[in-house]
Amino acid sequence: MLIPGCIYIFINNYIPMGGLIIAFKKMNYRLGILDSPWVGFKNFEFLFTTKEAWIITRNTILYNLAFIVLGTIIAVGVALLLNQIRQNTARKSYQTIILLPHLISIVVVSYLVFAFLSSESGFVNNSILEPLGIKPISWYSASKYWPFIIVIVGIWKSFGYSCIIYYATLVGIDKSYYEAAVIDGANRWKQMLHITLPGLKSIIIILTLMSISKIFYSDFGLFYQVPMNSGSLIDITNTIDTYVYRGLAELNNVGMASAAGFYQSIVGFLLVLVSNFVVKKIDEESALF
């Protein structure tokens, strides 16, 4: 039974791991991967002497940190709020609605963003800024707004999902703790501090750990599609993933793209190991493996 799946995983996941050697080669399509000539660390030298290497690393990490910190706070906050609402139907409807953005493709999200931000006909320029007498902003070329736009859009799309996970954990906390706490005279705030948050601790750690292990990866669509691949935003929206794609598909620079991809795979892997190790030290039970 295991054979078909194992074959697929071997082909789809393991063979490309071997393909990481492309980073040390001068790729020649005619010769194929194995026969292309070795160039040692040349591709890496080229990559790390450009200023892009620094920019893509910085962007990838900073955006991910923002998503981890803000995303967790918002998702936990909303889960707590949801848990306090007593009407069943209302609570279910809220759950349904906040999960909706998670279900649609990032391409459609970029349509939604465009409807709000397009400079000629966008909702923000026409229906908010104009009535206030503010000059319309050409959003897709104004890079200073994009860190905020990316973070808002990213969180809009993802908070519902993690919120449901936290909520499910909350519902699982033994009710008798709360009853005991009420008898002891604990108010809502105290209950949250001493029962709810400790109960959520290990799932928060696991999800954070999982995001830290992916801190070198970004949602390609969010950084490529949503800013519409706009050239003037590139310094602020370029991440390792978009860099690799551009190198491969647009600039035909396989050397740098594969070096960046190698850097991403290896450092990403080390980060998983390190963060898991740290968590194991702090709290054995919460570690991923």
Add this chain to the structure above:
Amino acid sequence: MVENNRGFQFAAHLLMLLLALFCLLPFALLIISSITDEEALITNGYSFIPSALNMSAYKFLLMDSNSILKAYGVTVLVTVIGTVTNIVLTTLMAYPLSRKELPGRNVVAFFIFFTMLFSGGLVPSYMMWTQYFHIKNTLWALVVPGMLLSAFNIIMMRTYFTTNIPDAVVEAAKIDGGSESNILMKVVLPMSLPILATLGLLVGLSYWNDWLNGLYYVTDDSLFSIQVLLNKMLMDVQFLMSSASSGLGSDLSARLPSTAIKMAVAVLGVLPILVIYPFFQRFFVKGISVGAVKG
């Protein structure tokens, strides 16, 4: 929890309502702008209260939209084939791994789990699929690379099997002389509908929403899925105009409501999700929590 003051409930509802609006309004803007008159859209921009309505975008999509109908067909086909194959493969992996007596199951489990930690990344995968498997511009490209199996889903299903299917049931079926595949089909799967529905929905969604494989591996527009088409349209407003006008004559294409059409196609891209999702919502939320808490 027990103390229940009305003020607090009111505030909680108010906050949640605002949040719900924040999630819903962009969709409303999308749907409304797809039925807004093109001229009104040009003069007033996207608006929640359009000055003039016009269904011509949908009429156009119904009347002449070979490329869009075709893209819809491709998307449905890919979603069905991909989802069924994925679920079959996932089940075939998860079931043996849930059985304690399987020799070497830890080795296989690690083989699967390791793919969650380390990967070759885009460049090697791209090279492999295009240079050695030659899947560029084939239907395979939309189904196979990266999407047929996910380690996370296997783990989720295995967890479901180990926690929800008692060993005794499987043992009893075995004593009655059932072969492993018979036990899986007749005993285990009928007890596993919730996880099958959840994973089916998740996988189906990822196929429906996939545009990356299309972006990487497909340049032939007869193979465009709806998401790839949307992507191309956003990147090049002229795309639909030219592909539509080729069979229509230029005078009609000059009057085409292009923005509204784009928005209408986007609506078609999310409509199935908006329609189907509420019915599956209970499964879905349950499934997420099962996988998250225990997986």
